[in-house]
Amino acid sequence: MRTSPLPFVRRVEQALADPVLRRNMAVGTSRQRTHRLEAMAALPGADALRNHASRIRAHTLARLDEYLEQFVAAVRARGGTVHWAATAAEAASIVTTIAVGERARLVVKSKSMVTEEIGLNAALEAAGVTAIETDLGEFVIQLAGQHPSHIVAPIMHMSKEQVGALFVERLGATPEEVVDVAAMTAFARRVLRERFLEAAVGVSGVNFGVASTGTLCLVTNEGNGRLCTSLPRVHVAVMGIERLVPTLDDLGVMLDVLARSATGQALTVYTNLVTGPRREDDADGPEALHVVLVDNGRSRVLGSELAEILYCIRCGACLGACPVYDTVGGHAYGSVYPGPVGAVATPALDGLGPWTELPHASSLCGACRDACPVRLDIPRLLLLLRRQTVEAGGSPVWLRLALRAHAALAVRPRLYRLAVRLAGRVLAVGARDGYIERLPGPLAAWTASRSFRLPARRTFLDEVARERRKVSP
Amino acid sequence: MMLAMSPTARPRRVQLFVTCLVDAFYPETAHATRRVLERLGLEVAIPPGQTCCGQPALNAGHHDEARRVAAHFVDTFAPDPAPVVAPSGSCVDMVVHQFPALLTNDPARAAAARDLAARTYELSQFIVDVLGDDEAAVPVEPSLTYHACCHGLRGLGLDRQPRALVGQAGGANVRPLDEDDRCCGFGGLFAVKMGPISSAMLDRKLEAIERSGADVVVVTDASCRLHMEGGLRRRASRTRVAHIADVLDDRV
Numbered sequence: 001m002r003t004s005p006l007p008f009v010r011r012v013e014q015a016l017a018d019p020v021l022r023r024n025m026a027v028g029t030s031r032q033r034t035h036r037l038e039a040m041a042a043l044p045g046a047d048a049l050r051n052h053a054s055r056i057r058a059h060t061l062a063r064l065d066e067y068l069e070q071f072v073a074a075v076r077a078r079g080g081t082v083h084w085a086a087t088a089a090e091a092a093s094i095v096t097t098i099a100v101g102e103r104a105r106l107v108v109k110s111k112s113m114v115t116e117e118i119g120l121n122a123a124l125e126a127a128g129v130t131a132i133e134t135d136l137g138e139f140v141i142q143l144a145g146q147h148p149s150h151i152v153a154p155i156m157h158m159s160k161e162q163v164g165a166l167f168v169e170r171l172g173a174t175p176e177e178v179v180d181v182a183a184m185t186a187f188a189r190r191v192l193r194e195r196f197l198e199a200a201v202g203v204s205g206v207n208f209g210v211a212s213t214g215t216l217c218l219v220t221n222e223g224n225g226r227l228c229t230s231l232p233r234v235h236v237a238v239m240g241i242e243r244l245v246p247t248l249d250d251l252g253v254m255l256d257v258l259a260r261s262a263t264g265q266a267l268t269v270y271t272n273l274v275t276g277p278r279r280e281d282d283a284d285g286p287e288a289l290h291v292v293l294v295d296n297g298r299s300r301v302l303g304s305e306l307a308e309i310l311y312c313i314r315c316g317a318c319l320g321a322c323p324v325y326d327t328v329g330g331h332a333y334g335s336v337y338p339g340p341v342g343a344v345a346t347p348a349l350d351g352l353g354p355w356t357e358l359p360h361a362s363s364l365c366g367a368c369r370d371a372c373p374v375r376l377d378i379p380r381l382l383l384l385l386r387r388q389t390v391e392a393g394g395s396p397v398w399l400r401l402a403l404r405a406h407a408a409l410a411v412r413p414r415l416y417r418l419a420v421r422l423a424g425r426v427l428a429v430g431a432r433d434g435y436i437e438r439l440p441g442p443l444a445a446w447t448a449s450r451s452f453r454l455p456a457r458r459t460f461l462d463e464v465a466r467e468r469r470k471v472s473p
Numbered sequence: 474m475m476l477a478m479s480p481t482a483r484p485r486r487v488q489l490f491v492t493c494l495v496d497a498f499y500p501e502t503a504h505a506t507r508r509v510l511e512r513l514g515l516e517v518a519i520p521p522g523q524t525c526c527g528q529p530a531l532n533a534g535h536h537d538e539a540r541r542v543a544a545h546f547v548d549t550f551a552p553d554p555a556p557v558v559a560p561s562g563s564c565v566d567m568v569v570h571q572f573p574a575l576l577t578n579d580p581a582r583a584a585a586a587r588d589l590a591a592r593t594y595e596l597s598q599f600i601v602d603v604l605g606d607d608e609a610a611v612p613v614e615p616s617l618t619y620h621a622c623c624h625g626l627r628g629l630g631l632d633r634q635p636r637a638l639v640g641q642a643g644g645a646n647v648r649p650l651d652e653d654d655r656c657c658g659f660g661g662l663f664a665v666k667m668g669p670i671s672s673a674m675l676d677r678k679l680e681a682i683e684r685s686g687a688d689v690v691v692v693t694d695a696s697c698r699l700h701m702e703g704g705l706r707r708r709a710s711r712t713r714v715a716h717i718a719d720v721l722d723d724r725v
Contacts, residue, residue, distance in 0.1 A: 012667075012669060012670060013669065016669055016670070016673055026677075323655055323656045323658070323674050323677075324667075324670055324674070327670055327673045327674055327677075328670060328673075359534075360662075360663065360666050360667060361667060361670070362660070362663070363623070363656045363658060363659065363660025363663045363671070363674070364532060364623075364624075364660055364661075364663070365623035365627070365656035365660070366623055366624070366626075366627035366628065367623075367627070367654075367655075367656065369627065370627055383531065383532070383534065385534075386532070386533065386534025387534040387535075387536050388534075389534055390533070390534040390535050390536075395533065395534065395535065399533060399535075399662070400535070403529065403530045403533060403535045403538045404538060406525070406529065406530065406538070406542075407527075407530060407537075407538035407539075407541045407542050409524075410524040410525045410527070410541070410542040410545060411524075411541055411542065411544075411545040413521065413522045413523070413524055416524045416525075420493075420496075420497050424497070435703075435706060437707075442665055442666075443665060445664070445665045445666070445668030445669075445671075446664055446665055446668065446703070448668055448669075448672065449668070449672035449675065449676075449704065449707060450664075450672070450675065450700065450703030450704045450706075450707055451702075451703045451704075451706040451707050452703055453498055453699055453702060453703060455497040455498055456497065456498060456499070456500045456501075458500065459496045459497050459500055460491050460495070460496045460500035460503035460504065461491065461496050461519075461521070461523070463500060463504075464519050464521070465521065468521070
């Protein structure tokens with residue numbers, strides 16, 4: 001799950017000090033926001049559709065056991081093989097074993113966050129199998145030796161100049177081949193075409209699995225998903241167990257909101273529906289289809305108060321909407337899943353232990369909740385995780401004491417007002433015309449960039465109390 | 474969002490929840506809020522036992538402390554059936570959306586909290602939606618711009634109401650603000666715990682405010698005001714921040 005060995009504060013520092021990243025994030029997220037809002041505004045009954053999509057997610061998760069059984073039976077009935085993976089390591093090992101068994105030296109992959117989650121590329125590499133990412137953004141990320149910084153736009157943090165330099169350095173591209181985005185795309189396409197023809201195994205993620213038919217739905221804009229799932233002899237589809245919809249009709253609803261929320265498109269350029277391996281009368285398709293169902297913490301989350309996070313359909317709308325994400329970018333989160341959804345999903349799936357900062361990396365402004373096509377209340381889940389951190393003793397001593405004292409005073413109005421007066425007097429010692437420029441301890445973080453206004457000499461409630469005494473002595 | 478009451482149900486009396494930040498940092502805004510409500514013909518009760526809504530503890534994950542403070546709030550305001558009005562969208566959002574869940578293991582208070590939630594309003598929301606008075610503002614001298622504070626906007630659907638009042642007060646002098654619904658980076662303890670991120674968010678907000686060319690940026694929350702004002706002062710900016718109650722009281 002972890003994408004960086006650095007601690008959170010260091011990752012944030014690095015991001016904030018990188019002007020190219022800052023500019024690219026500001027431009028990229030603002031584009032994503034605008035496109036989403038325009039696409040949603042143009043969709044009749046968008047709010048009702050989002051409610052519908054949310055209900056489909058809630059319903060599916062409430063009966064996930066039944067739908068999984070249906071789905072597995074349907075995949076098998078159409079000739080597919082189903083594998084269950086309880087952990088990330090198990091999932092990676094299942095895929096690796098299949099690739100090795102097929103004597104594949106090369107595996108082509110279409111974009112998939114769950115394969116990032118299970119660390120698939122490294123596992124394949126360790127078994128002597130080369131994995132090639134074929135989504136353009138993922139291809140660049142792989143060349144750069146990085147992790148995606150956005151769920152649907154993996155290289156949002158990079159500039160085209162950085163990508164061009166990478167193509168020159170790593171792939172020997174000529175200056176003409178990287179002169180602009182179109183040239184770079186054509187170049188990557190040439191490189192990737194050969195890989196597609198060489199690969200014995202294609203690995204894909206799954207946007208939605210349809211329980212009633214065993215259909216795998218994959219959406220892409222580049223057609224690489226279609227090539228990965230039809231050209232190689234074997235197709236391995238990796239999916240989280242939560243990614244089901246009951247029927248094709250339900251799939252339609254999800255597709256109505258998915259691309260609009262992700263990229264602002266009414267529909268992605270390619271919407272692939274894969275139902276089983278190649279049949280006798282099929283013109284093409286793989287000889288074998290494997291579906292790897294990944295749990296990796298999901299069934300535990302499903303039974304917890306964080307279950308709602310499994311509604312997520314990985315559109316990335318909350319990333320584009322979030323003023324924290326668009327300031328620091330995805331890598332600062334240090335997790336495969338960045339942004340508001342990642343700040344919940346990461347500790348939910350992996351345990352809070354190493355991830356206690358993430359639920360605090362939010363001003364709780366609610367922009368993520370407004371953007372979510374399935375109405376995930378991310379701020380509520382962030383608050384739950386903060387509570388769990390406190391319950392596990394993870395709140396700093398100064399804060400614990402301060403809040404305990406605050407609560408004790410807040411239920412004793414006279415003492416509370418006295419304390420406010422005293423605090424004002426103490427602060428006034430260090431003030432200059434009504435402001436403090438340097439506060440001690442943890443509060444120094446405020447005055448690093450902001451003056452701190454001094455409380456008023458007389459509070460409103462003290463004034464009202466004086467009035468009352470005057471009126472009725 | 475709350476539904477407007479029918480005109481016949483126009484209340485004659487309200488309870489003012491001044492909020493802890495307005496009380497301590499901006500008492501003049503509290504006085505302004507009171508005057509504005511009185512000018513609209515309301516009797517303004519100020520329960521003397523009021524302190525805080527408990528949001529700082531809730532946002533820090535300290536639910537026990539938050540629950541204690543919320544219980545005190547309910548005990549202070551619930552006995553009087555008059556609507557509660559506060560010059561803060563954030564504290565009202567806390568009362569409306571967090572109290573009932575927070576107090577769920579305290580059935581008597583949870584019922585009182587639900588009742589309070591249905592009659593607690595942010596100032597501009599109360600004026601426009603409940604009193605049906607969207608002409609409460611008088612023209613003011615300086616040029617204005619409006620920043621939509623997060624919890625009011627996304628928690629209470631507070632948008633049309635303050636904009637109508639600011640529009641009236643500023644007239645042709647209202648300037649558009651880029652990304653006016655983008656968080657200023659306050660977020661309570663977030664400003665301290667995540668200081669560098671919060672500061673970067675504030676920079677983007679203040680740059681937009683300065684670009685607007687307005688003399689005054691109007692907000693509905695003292696927390697956001699405290700934050701933006703601290704940043705503007707550090708930049709030695711001439712732009713000021715005002716609470717909407719100050720605008721309605723013609724004190725900007």
